Amino acid sequence: MRADIAEYFLENQDRYFEAILTHLKITGIAVVLGLLVGIPLAVLSVKKEKLSQPLLHTFSLLKMVPALAALMLAIPLIGTGLLxxxxxxxxxxxxxxxxxxxxxxxxxxxxxxxxxxxxxFGKAYVLFKIEFPLALPLILTGLRTATVEVIAGATLAAYIGSGGLGLFIMTGIGLLRWDILLLGGGTVAALSIIADAALALVSRRAVQYR
Amino acid sequence: MTMDLNQKKNDVPVLKFQRVAKRFPNAQINAVNDVSFSVNRGDFITILGRSGSGKTTLLKMVNRIHEMTAGDIFFEGENIKNLNLQDYRRRVGYVIQQIGLFPHMTVAENIATVPSVLKWEKTRIDTRVDVLLTLVGLDPAEYRNRYPGKLSGGQQQRVGLARAMAAEPDLMLMDEPFGALDAITRQTLQDELVKIQQKLNTTILFVTHDIQEAFKLGDRVIIMDEGEIQQYATPINILFEPANDFVSQLVSAEDAVQKLKVLRAGAIASDLGFQTKSGDLRIDKDVYLDKVLARFFETRAEYFVVTGKDGQPIGQISWEQFKNFAQFRKDGVDSKKEAV
Structure with missing residues (x-):
């Protein structure tokens, strides 16, 4: 089987690397957008007590929707593809x-x-120089969990035509080809582990003062 | 004697409360009710009260952590409502029991925060940090670059004190700063704070629930209960002339030895009335009376000459007078009152 994987890999190198790039692109964009939306909302909900409960409840509810279901729901609403x-x-x-x-x-x-x-100190100074640095360890924990979740989720996104490593897994299942399936699945697993380890390292550096 | 000094400089009080009240939202009664008093430059004022007496609320209205709901507070003659809040707060040092150091900044960075915002030059800040660390008894070379999390509670509060004094504030607010420290560290820091205060002539408003601490540190003590000032006087006046039953009960719980520990020689010294001789035993006016008692026993002296700041004789304490005083008989201080 090992020979099969190697052979398939050599024959489809271009597609393979392109799939990794797409996968990383989807993950990267989603995580960055997630930070850009999530952090301001969090600050808002901490500073405005009235908003805190509704916001947290809404997003806790959202968290319960399985990734695959959410992706399928997107098709009738926004169509298929990367976006x-x-x-x-x-x-x-x-x-x-x-x-x-x-x-x-x-x-x-x-x-x-x-x-x-x-x-x-003014509110802005306190927010950026005191509160953000002190909240950073947990923000990074959130980032780490989110990144790993999105790397996995992006695999499913192949079902709605976004490309990425999910394609290899789908192809493998469709053709009953273990080699293709393992190549795709193994790479996704490896990406998750690398991302997790890298962000763990960043987290540790962020709390060196403790 | 410090009073005389203050009265000379007493152009405008550093702080003046005028019929100040505070009611928290949804509260039935005022947390602080119709409070008026003033604090002169160089005064070390302690505010003593039980929890819920309004003492912390009183303190936190000064730097507007809590906003008063009635009355006015004047800082160096200006109504604090008319002052730019941030500029004003930078002139008022603030030390709290929880210390509140910034854990992600080094000791030096913590102390340098206000001077940095005030745009001091870097060399001036660095010098200031070293001076302050030395002042609070921490070796700059060793502690400058440490993080607060790596320090003991006592060391952290020393840094807290240094940080509050960084930009040479006109007034220091201290809310039970030593409340969370062990007894030995607390005593050491109390003694050092007294020395620092005398050296720099800082004006301090210090909240505590510990009667020992209040009497030991304060030139004058504000006794708070149920949101009102019960008495504002020197420790010795409070001990001998409690203004009402509440104060009377509060101080009667203290035994004679405890009282000796919080009063200083200067407070009971009577008029000198004679020329000092070279053989006279001398004692500094800031020595606590329990130490004076010990020295009476050690030396078997008949009297001590009490000396002031520059070592000049300012009065005397005789053994007879001391004995009467230690029994808390009124005649023990009668002569003193004439002196003041």
Whole structure:
């Protein structure tokens, strides 16, 4: 079987690397968009108590929708291809980033924030110089979970025509070819592990002061 | 004696409360009710009260962490409502029990925050950080670049104190700063704070629930209960002339030895009334009375000459007078009152 994988790999190198690139592109865009949506929403929900509960409930609910179901739902709404995949995966990353960022802010010792205000620092200074750095470890935890989830989710996105490593898995299943299936699946697994380890390293560096 | 000094400089009080009240949203009664008092430059004022007495609320209205709901507070003659909040807060140091150091910044960065925002030059900031660390008893070379999480509670609060003093504030607010420390560390820091205060002539407003601490540190003590000032006087006046039953009960719980531990020689010294001789035993006015008692026993002296800041004689304490005083008989301080 090992020979089969190698052979298939050599014959389809271009498609393989293109699939990895697409996979990473989908993941990257979805995660970045997820951060851009999730973090401001989290800050909003921490600062405006009235918004906190509705926001958190909405996104907790969203978190319960399985990735595959969400992707299928996207077809009638936004069609097929890369764009709907990115939109759906972004929506999947928001809850975990939002919730972790909220936790990160809530766990900051209120005495630290009170001290900062009492020292005459404005809201923006306190937010960017004090609160963000202190919430960073949990924001990074959220980022890490979200990234791993999206790498897995992007595999399913192949079903709605976005491309990526999911294509190899689909092809493998369709043709009952274990070699293609393993090549696709193994690469997705490897990407997940690498991403997780890399972000774990970043997280550890972020809390060196502890 | 410090009072005389203050009265000379007493152009405008550093802080003045005028009929200040605070009611929290949804509360039935005022947390602080119709409070008026003033604090002069160089005063070390302690605010003593039980939890719920309004003492912390009182303190936190000064730097507008809590907003008053009635009355006015004046800082160096200006209504604090008219001052730019951020500029004003940078002139008021703030030290709290939870310390509140920024854990992601080094000790030096923590201390440098306000000077940096005030755009001090880097060399000036660096010098200031070293001066302050030395002042609070931490070796700059060793502690500058450490993170707060790696320090003990006592060391952290030393840094907290240094940070609050960084931009040479006109007023320091301290909310039970030593409340979470062990007894030995607390005593050390109390003694050092007194020394620092005397050296820099800083104006301090210090909240505590510990009567020992309040009397030991305060030139004058504000006793709070049910949101109102019960008495605002020197420790010795509070001990001998409690303003009402509440104060009376509060101080009667303290035994004679405890009282000796919180009063200083200067407070009970009477008029000198004679020329000092070279053989006279001298004692500094800031020595606590329990130490004075010990020295009476050690030296078997009949009296001590009490000396002021520059070592000049400012009064005397005789053994007779001390004995009467230690029994908390009124005649123990009668002569002192004439002196003041």
């Amino acid at each position: 709907p995949a990115v939109i759906v995966l972004t929506l999947l990353t928001v809850p975990v980033i939002l919730i972790n960022t909220c936790l990160g802010f809530q766990e900051i010792d209120s005495a630290i924030v009170e001290s900062a205000h009492a020292m005459g």
